[in-house]
Amino acid sequence: MAKEKILIIEDAEDILELVRYNLAKEGYQVSCAMSGEEALNAVRQATFDLILLDIMLPGLDGLEVCRRLRRNIATAHVPIIMLTAKSEETDMVVGLELGADDYMTKPFSPRVLTARIRAALRRSQQEGQLEEKADIFSFGDLQIDCSRHEVSVKGELVRLTATEFGILLCLTKRPGWVFSRYQIVEAVRGEDYSVTDRAVDVQIVGLRKKLGELGCCIETVRGVGYRFNAQTG
Structure with a gap:
């Protein structure tokens, strides 16, 4: 090959x-x-x-x-x-x-x-x-249902805002890849809500809290942005 x-x-x-x-x-x-x-x-x-x-x-x-x-x-x-x-x-x-x-x-x-x-x-x-699979994909105890915009941890539904869901989806679609705050803003920008460069940090803090022990999967890359590390969880 x-x-x-x-x-x-x-x-x-x-x-x-x-x-x-x-x-x-x-x-x-x-x-x-x-x-x-x-x-x-x-x-x-x-x-x-x-x-x-x-x-x-x-x-x-x-x-x-x-x-x-x-x-x-x-x-x-x-x-x-x-x-x-x-x-x-x-x-x-x-x-x-x-x-x-x-x-x-x-x-x-x-x-x-x-x-x-x-x-x-x-x-x-x-x-x-991942893109070839169905709308539902998993990383260990974390499951994301794209069609329903739902996230669950260990089978329990986690209620996320549209912005939080967008950020999580952006990071998990490319596990291990580092996203700058600007790239995250571009990925989650929509007609019904907006997120600024500085607000990304606030959204990440809230997202980590809601994910509980799996929040550590969202890693900060100092001076650059964030990445999702499925191995951490």
């Missing part, structure tokens, strides 16, 4: 070749692009299972490329791991808010990068499996 297809977007030839060599050795099908424009052209001609994206690129930078990939329905859900020499927290937050799924700073270990890629692909596959 063929391995997943990965697109590497990197303008430094030595780094590009290092990453390409290591991923090809692992059996992945690898394509390369050395500019933002070249990368966008590549995704128009082929589909990829994961994208490695450098921020500092000639022409269109990585942040703009990420923004365009997320706006394109064909690439909106393709995992993106950003690679950059920048290590400031603000750069990481901006990248994640634009839709990147993970972030690694240079220099990095090829083995660690490969492990991150495996994890991102595994999460993406799990998400796809």
